Each structure stands twice: as structure tokens, then as C-alpha cells.
Amino acid sequence: MSFYEVIKKYSYEYVKDLIYNADEKYIKNALYKEKLTEKDLAYLLSPKSESYLEEMAEISHNITLQRFGKTIRIYAPIYLSNFCTNSCIYCGFNRKNSIPRVALSLDSIKKEAEIVASSGIKNIILVTGDNMKKFSFDMLLQSVKLCTEYFPFISIEVPSLTFEQYEELHNAGADGLTMFQETYIENLYPAFHPTGPKADYLYRLETPEKAAQAGMRSIGLGSLLGLTDYRIDTFYMCLHAEYLSKKYWRSHISSSFPRIRHAAGEYKPEYNVSDKNLLQLIFAYRMFLHDAGINISTREPAVLRDKLIYLGATIMSAGSKTEPGGYSAAQDDAAQFSIEDNRSVEEFCSAVKKLGFDPVLKDWDNSMQGTNFAK
Template sequence: MTFTQIHKEYDWNEIKSFIHSRTADDVAAVLNKETITETDFAVLLSPAAEKFLEPMAREASSITLRRFGRTIKIYAPIYTSNECTNSCVYCGFNRHNEIPRVTLTDAEILAEAKTIADMGIQHLLLVTGESPKVVSVSDLARTCDMLRDMFSSLSIEVFPMSTGEYTALRSSGADGLTIYQETYNRETYARVHPAGRKRNFEWRLETPDRGAEAGYRTVGIGALMGLEDFRTEEFFVGIHARYLMKQYWKTHVTVSFPRIRFAAGNFTPYELIKDKNLVQSMLALRLFLHDAGLVISTREPAGMREHLLPLGVTQMSAGSKTEPGGYNKEHDGKQFKVEDDRTVAEFCAMLRSKGYDPVMKDWDKNFLVRS
């Protein structure tokens, strides 16, 4: 059964009603259990569970220490183009926004990559807007070929592709895929994606499957927090991650918790996601899925990221720029505003001061079989 079929078996409003009607007794009962079920996960996302964040945090921290130790994997994004054919109302790259449109040349990409590598980063995330005519699959393959020997790991966050296209990029050195569904509510999805290829809900929903089928060693998912009721949204993120972990056991699944940040277009979130909302989402996910990687990017401010360290996070970006060419020359063509602007060195020093080991390399490209 595909996740699209699984998704159709759930009624959004019924799940939302169940989550919002749980009691403190329901939460206490779940926290006394050794194994957390899907229903228990929904209980941990309820408003009633907000009073139990401290015991949830203690258990989440214990699980993370057992599974991952005191390590934080460090990565950075490289944006090679902000050209986009979509009209996503929340995104700075929305084709209707009047921002500088930039697509880097090969020489400019190499210059950006060298700057990132010189900061000590060995895990790179290649990001573009969704404009296949401007940056095609063959263009991405060429970029991966250029960068594969500069970094130990190369992930992509680009437009959804077929399994065959993902396989081609894997042959060029890509070993990870990040793809956010944005929202798992079909009606909301249609509203916030009024035009462009991204309107196809199911094609995007099945993208992680195609990446895993292509042999990617990591697949990252998430929902953009602020487009819907976060409690219901994170429930669907959790069951999607569980499905992927069971279906593709050779692939490591990660979950991100991106809150909407300021971007061109001045989009106002439909729901304000408070710090405690983010914390609860992360804790509930960790208690539900012990082995999932949990990712917090530079969307979050420095202080918040430090507070999240002991709560289950395993991967963080550092020194990030969200505009093409931004590592060497900043401009207004950002996807969103970065909140934690510390350098990689400053961020890693903070981690060490708190007893964490910043992992700059946990994979080697030589493990990939070139085809």
C-alpha cells in the first residue's frame, strides 16, 4: 500500500477533533507505556499534553542519547538558482515576487562550494527553485559531478522527479533527498499552491518513495509549520515518516520542523507557531519514532536552537545563506530570512561548550558505487 492510499484512509477533521479532545489522564496513561502507538502519538500532540512537556523532554533526551549520543550532524545549503515557475503564497521564490532572479554559472557554483568547504562543512544540501527549464535534471547532474569530490555527502532539495531521474543524480554523486510536503491537508495545499507544477498533491506526496527506490541513503520530509493546525499536521508527518522507515529500511529518514519565516511577498502564517508548539512537535515525534533524525535549521534563532539541543535534535545547519551566490555576495533574492546568523566556527564552538560533538563528516562518497 502506498502512502497516498494510506493518507486517503484518514479524515483530517476527525484526526484534528480526536487530538484536540484528549485529556490530561489520556496523556498520563501514554507516558506510562513502553511502546507508543499511532493513537498515543496523536495524544502526545494534544493541547492537554502541553502540561507534560518536562517528562516528555526527559524521555526524548534519554532516547536520543541512546540512539545518537551527544552528536549533531552539521550541514549547509547551497542555492544555485531562485528561478521558479510556482506561485506558492508563502515562499520568497514565488514567481510573482519582484526579487533579483539569479542562476549561478558553473564557475559561481564552484566559488560558493569552495567558500562552504573552507568553513569545514562536508555535508552539502543543493537547493534550487522549481524551474526545470532553467535548471534541468542534466544541469543538476552536472553540478553534482562538479561537487562530489569536494564534499563527503551531497543531498538535493529541488523539484520532484521520477525514480529514473533520481537514479541518474545518484550516479552523479547525490546520496540524500529532502522534500517537504508543505501541508498534508489537500484543501489547504490547493489554496497555498494556486499555480505551477507544485499543485499536484499526490506527485509530491509520493516523491520520498521515488527517492528511496532510487537508493538514496537519506530521505528528509516535513511540513511547513504555520499553514495548518500544527498538531494535525505533525500527526501526518509522523505517520509518513513511520511508513517510509518501514517500507525502506535501508534509508535513513529525517524530519524537519520548519516554521514560516519572513520572505518576499510578506505572507502571514495561518497559525502562529509558538516555541512550545515546536518543542511539543519534536518531543512527540521522538517518543513515537526513536530512530528518525530530527533537523532544526537556521530558520530558528540562536537562543531557540540552543534550547532545542537536548530535546531530540540530531542535525543542524550552520552558516547558511538562502540566496544564490549568497556566501560570496548577499542580495535580496532569498527564499526566507535566516534567524541564526552565527558562523560555522561560532556555532560549533557553542556545541562543544555544551558538551556536544559537531559531526562534520559521517559519510564518505567512496561508499557510493559509481554507475
């Protein structure tokens, strides 16, 4: 059964009813279950469950400690190009925004890689907008190869590609894919993605599977919080993470919880997601999926990120720049969105240590490649 068939079983109205008419007794029951059902997940995402946030925080903390220990895996993004043919209405790289457009050369990518590597970071994610004329697949492939000289773990966040392309990238050294669906609610998706290749909801929905089939060890999901009813969208994202974890058990599945940030275009989200709302979504996710990663990026402010180190985060970015060439020369008006936590990698690592956790800058080595399941 495809994931599309799975979510078709959970109509918007059905999920909305579960979430907004959750019964207190079912919420209490869900709180102390070892294995949650889909209905339990919906109850924990309900407004009524906000009264149990402290209990949920404690459970989330305990599960994360059991499964991940006191470690936080650190990474940084390297933006390669901000050219884009899409017009996602919330994104600074939207083709209609007049921002400085840059596609890095291999020399510039090398400079960025050297700077990021010198901060101690060994896990990176290479990010591009969606414009294969300005930044081709071959350039992406060469960028991955170049970055293997500096980083043992390379992930990509790029336009939807084919299975064969993921396989080629994986063979070149890319081991992870991040692909946010932005919203799982099919009839709302077109309004946020009016033109360009990303307008194809189903093609995007099925893309993470292609990367898993190609052998990528790490798959990252996310819905952009604020676009739609974030409780309902998080429900679907949890189902997606569960589906992929079961079907592609060789890949580690993680999710991000990005809230919309200020970006060129000045998009104003319809839904305001408070810190409390965000925490509830993260705790419900953790209680539903004990082994999935939780990625909290520098979109979030330092105070909240520090809290989440303790309450469930497993992967966090640090010292990030969200524009191409940003590590060599900051150019804020070319950025995808603004950063809230501006601490350096060193400052962030010492904050992690102060909380009694270990910042893990490198957790994989290519010398272990023989153990790569995909080969």
C-alpha cells in the same frame, strides 16, 4: 498500500477529535509507553499535553541520547537557482515576487562550494526553485558531480523528479533528498499552491518514495508550520516518516519542523506556532519515532537551537545563506526566507561543544561506497 491510502484512513475530523478531545489518562499512559500507537501520538500532540512538556522533554532527550549519542550532524545549503514557475504563497521565490533572479553557472557553483568546504562543512544540500528552463536537470546533474570534489555527502532539495532522474543523480553522487509536503491536508493544499507543477498534491506526496527506490540513503520530510493546524499536520508527517522508515529501511528518514519566516511577498501565516508549540511537536515526534532524524535549521534563533541540541535535534545547518551565490556575495533580497541564527560555522560548532556534544562535519566517505546498499 500507498501512503495516500494510509492517510485516507485518518480523516481530518478523526485526527482533530483525537487531538482536541484527548483524555488526560490516555496522555499519561502514552508518556511511559515504549512503543506509541498512532492514537498515542495524537494525544501527545494535543493542547492538553502541554502540561507535560517537561516530562516529554526528558523522554525526548533520553531517547535521542540512546539512539544518536551526543552528536550533531552539521550541514549547509547551497542555493543554485531562485527561478521558479510555482506560486507557493508563503515563499520568497514565488514567481510573482519581484526579486533579483539568479541561476548560477558552474563556475559560480564551484566558488560557492569552495567557500562552504573551507568552513569545514562536508555535508551539503543543493537547493533550486522549480524552473527547468532556467536551471535544467543536466545543470543539476553537473552541479552534483562538481560538488563531489568537495563534499562526501550531497543532498538535494529540488522540484519533484522521476525515479530515473533520481537514479541518475544518485549515481552522480547525490545521496539524499529533502522534500517538504508543506501540508498533508489535501483540501487545503491547493490554496497554498495555486499554480505550477507543485500544485499536484499527490505527485508531491509520492515523490520521496521514488528517491528512496532510487537508492538515496537519506530522505527528509517536513510540513511548513503555520500554514494549517500544525498539530494535525505534524500527525500526518509522523505517519509519513513511519511509513517510509518501514518500507525503505535502507534510507534514513528525518524530519524538519520549519516555521514560516519573513520572505518576499510578506505572507502572514494563519497559525502562530510558539516556541512551546514547536518543542511539543518535536518531542511527540521523537517519542513516536525513536530512530528518525530531527533537522533544525538556521530558520530558528540561536537560543532555541541551542536548547534543541540538548533536547532532540540530530541534524543542524550552520553558516547558511538562502540565496544563490550568497556565500560569495550576500544579496539578501534574493533569499528564499530570512535566517534567524547568523552564527558562523565555527561559532556554532563551539556552541555545540560547550553543551557537551560533538559537531560532526563529516560522517560519510565515498570510499565507503562499496557498502552502499543501493549498489
